[in-house]
Amino acid sequence: MRAPATVPDPSLPARVTVYEVGPRDGLQNEQALVPTAVKAELCRRLLDAGLPVVEATSFVHPRWVPQLADAADLLTMLTDQIGDRARELPVLVPNERGLDRALELGCRHVAIFGSATETFAQRNLNRSLDEQFAMFEPTVRRARDAGLDVRAYVSMCFGDPWEGEVPIDQVVDVGRRLFDLGASQLSLGDTIGVGTAGHVTALLGAFTAAGLGVDHLAMHFHDTYGQALANTYAALRAGVTTYDASAGGLGGCPYAHSATGNLATEDLVWMLHGLGIETGVDLDAVVATSTWLAGELGRPSPSAVVRALGGTVEGGTAESPA
Ligand code: HMG
Ligand code: MG
DSSP states (O other): OOSOOOOOOTTSOSBOEEEEOIIIIIGGGOSSBOOHHHHHHHHHHHHHTTOSEEOOEEOSOTTTOGGGTTHHHHHHHHHHHHGGGGGGSOEEOOSHHHHHHHHHTTOOEEEEEEESSHHHHHHHHSSOHHHHHHHHHHHHHHHHHTTOEEEEEEEOSSOBTTTBSOOHHHHHHHHHHHHHTTOSEEEEEETTSOOOHHHHHHHHHHHHHTTOOGGGEEEEEBOTTSOHHHHHHHHHHHTOOEEEEBGGGOOOBTTBTTOOOBOBHHHHHHHHHHTTOBOOOOHHHHHHHHHHHHHHHTSOOOOHHHHHHOOOOOOOOSBOOO
16 A cells, blocks of 8 residues: 555645755754765755755854755755756755855745754854844844745754753744744744644644744654654644655754654655645655665665655665764
């Protein structure tokens, strides 16, 4: 059986945007250095599989995330291969320096990424919780002035490995401030995958009560504790229609060591299609892509759906770290 039986639930959204983050969130946490040409092929295959958004890379400091040090080369290679479509792929920019690098390559969509907690702001951005806004404010203002679309991420929404529980009010306060800088969408990150379904419902209720409704929210679940699909279902019930996921369940965050992979795109799409929710995504094509990528990385995908539907993994071209 290569697709689930479809049993629609009319109380859920009819259509969902799957926001693919594998090339960025997935590959930023790979031990092995993945060749730029393999990254470009991954982006192209994901677009060809019908994913409407493919986040390509990050213009962060290359010393902080060496895995994405080839961001400019990747964008240049993709522009040669797919023309202007490459400029539509979102990229992360933490600051004005990152924005300048993205603007030089003609990127049209950028994303800032803030932290709901003090400790992660320090570890991920080398800034205090308050200082992060001073870094993002001119970045967003200049991006908007240049006509770019800006997404804002907020990390550690459901728990933090150093601080433990994160109060919902604190998440809403940081999320609101990031969104109000001029973002079109706020992606709520469960960076270390500790959230559970009731927590999702409560957080979304608090955002709605604060005037930031589900039309402007996306969910970004990591699957560390196997809760990502249950959490997605809770968010669907609340009306959220954009979900971040990574092909094959690649991923994590290099500055949050208890973070494992994102919710796998294939696992998400299987559930959505079973619920009769349209995605425009060709599930077989994503599985084939993740199976190919697993071969390049030399290890199998952790996604249950890729394992159920995919092929075998052979040798890889990625260089293992010394
Ligand atoms: P810093 O060291 O404080 O930077 O790092 P600085 O502003 O003091 O500048 C120091 C030097 O770095 C300067 O060079 C800058 O030009 C240069 P110098 O004048 O000394 O020669 N520099 C840069 N170079 C290239 N690109 C840049 C850049 N910025 C400064 N963008 C910084 C601050 C924010 C740059 C650093 O902390 C950083 O790069 N952090 C990125 C960490 C990261 O990428 N984490 C993973 C993404 S977040 C995530 O995965 C979570 C998410 O998935 C959601 C979820 O799961 O919750 C989004
Ligand atoms: Mg993430």
